[in-house]
Amino acid sequence: MTEAQIPRPRPKRSAGRFPLPFATPVIPYSKQSLDADDRAAVAAVLEGDWLTQGPAVSDFEEAVAARCGVPHAVAFSSGTAALHAAAFAAGVGPGDEIVTSAITFAASANCGAYLGARPLFADIEAGTWNVSAATLEAAMTPKVKAVIPVHFAGLPAPIEPIRELVGPDVAIVEDAAHALGGHSGEGEVGSCAHADMAIFSLHPTKAITSAEGGVVTTRDPELAERLAVFRHHGMVRDPERFVHPEGAGDEGPWYHEQQHLGFNYRLSDVHAALGHSQLGKLDAHVAARNAIAARYHEGLAGIDGLDLPPRAGEGSLHAHHLFVVHLREGTARRLALYRRLLENEIRTQVHYIPVYRHPYYRSAFGYGPGLCPEAERYYSGCLSLPCYPDLTPAEQDRVIEVVREAMSDG
Numbered sequence: 537m538t539e540a541q542i543p544r545p546r547p548k549r550s551a552g553r554f555p556l557p558f559a560t561p562v563i564p565y566s567k568q569s570l571d572a573d574d575r576a577a578v579a580a581v582l583e584g585d586w587l588t589q590g591p592a593v594s595d596f597e598e599a600v601a602a603r604c605g606v607p608h609a610v611a612f613s614s615g616t617a618a619l620h621a622a623a624f625a626a627g628v629g630p631g632d633e634i635v636t637s638a639i640t641f642a643a644s645a646n647c648g649a650y651l652g653a654r655p656l657f658a659d660i661e662a663g664t665w666n667v668s669a670a671t672l673e674a675a676m677t678p679k680v681k682a683v684i685p686v687h688f689a690g691l692p693a694p695i696e697p698i699r700e701l702v703g704p705d706v707a708i709v710e711d712a713a714h715a716l717g718g719h720s721g722e723g724e725v726g727s728c729a730h731a732d733m734a735i736f737s738l739h740p741t742k743a744i745t746s747a748e749g750g751v752v753t754t755r756d757p758e759l760a761e762r763l764a765v766f767r768h769h770g771m772v773r774d775p776e777r778f779v780h781p782e783g784a785g786d787e788g789p790w791y792h793e794q795q796h797l798g799f800n801y802r803l804s805d806v807h808a809a810l811g812h813s814q815l816g817k818l819d820a821h822v823a824a825r826n827a828i829a830a831r832y833h834e835g836l837a838g839i840d841g842l843d844l845p846p847r848a849g850e851g852s853l854h855a856h857h858l859f860v861v862h863l864r865e866g867t868a869r870r871l872a873l874y875r876r877l878l879e880n881e882i883r884t885q886v887h888y889i890p891v892y893r894h895p896y897y898r899s900a901f902g903y904g905p906g907l908c909p910e911a912e913r914y915y916s917g918c919l920s921l922p923c924y925p926d927l928t929p930a931e932q933d934r935v936i937e938v939v940r941e942a943m944s945d946g
């Protein structure tokens with residue numbers, strides 16, 4: 537469960553019968569921004585004939601593909617499902633290895649484990665908190681079938697040097713869950729200029745939401761086909777792709793083939809309508825997030841012991857899914873700040889515990905703390921402050937004030 541989904545505490549009760557008129561409102565670390573258009577788009581689907589994957593999904597996929605400047609976008613029920621499908625489409629299987637960032641949501645690595653592959657972890661760069669060709673190189677082995685760089689917090693990571701490193705035969709799947717709406721010298725995030733596929737999440741904390749949902753973009757029609765088939769049980773209905781092409785003639789027009797193991801990872805039309813409506817607000821959401829980040833950079837400048845996050849270079853746009861500050865003195869100081877903010881009804885989060893530290897990764901793959909030194913150093917002091925389009929300047933001032941006070945208390 538994310539902070540955004542944790543129910544708000546009830547208003548504090550006075551000694552008398554009635555709750556206090558207004559407790560200090562809770563500021564979550566993130567939440568969705570929905571408006572009347574979004575609700576109307578969902579209601580319109582509910583008036584129609586299709587609920588599950590139908591015309592609204594196709595329309596949404598076309599819109600995402602157009603936005604990213606690719607011929608294909610395939611929608612999924614979540615970003616996690618999108619990652620699973622992308623790793624499958626890339627040919628990842630038992631005995632293979634995949635490499636992703638040590639600092640990411642576990643789903644970036646889990647997609648390899650789902651397919652029987654071993655996830656490996658690359659360290660982050662101190663200056664960007666992203667993986668780079670250099671950190672990936674240190675983790676590469678001949679068994680690596682796919683690398684999954686993450687545009688952490690929304691800062692686009694250069695992919696071209698990674699393509700130069702891995703060559704044409706290792707798949708690159710960008711985990712762009714944080715970075716929809718961002719761009720760099722390589723183009724729009726999701727344009728797959730140097731990657732085989734890019735995945736997005738449409739979770740409520742992300743730049744736009746469909747409640748739950750995900751999308752994979754690609755320039756490759758074969759990959760798009762594999763993604764779509766994986767989403768629907770591995771079932772193929774196109775006679776040109778049948779393993780037994782005589783089937784349709786011999787048996788009847790209902791003939792279809794399950795050619796491999798797949799899943800039900802479909803997005804519904806209800807969710808797609810919401811995602812499509814939200815896509816129209818993507819630029820506004822990213823601009824609002826950047827305005828908040830700029831205000832934090834100003835309001836939190838010059839605090840002793842507090843480092844502010846890396847900024848996008850000239851010609852790049854940071855999508856600012858997160859605004860992460862880093863406390864140089866590490867865990868004890870970070871815990872004190874976290875608590876002080878919480879006492880003031882300000883929810884923060886830690887993104888992320890290095891994935892290899894989780895008990896599953898220790899027991900299943902033999903990992904443990906200390907694997908990636910820069911990731912460890914980052915993790916010891918990182919804290920994600922509230923950052924979402926509807927955060928008001930007054931609320932943001934409250935956050936800045938509490939951080940300033942807490943940091944000056946020594």
Ligand SMILES: *Cc1c(COP(=O)(O)O)cnc(C)c1O
Nearest residue numbers: 614615616641643713737738739
């Ligand atoms: C959110 C997220 C995902 C998973 O997306 P869901 O839609 O929640 O399944 C994957 N990778 C990263 C980096 C994420 O932040």
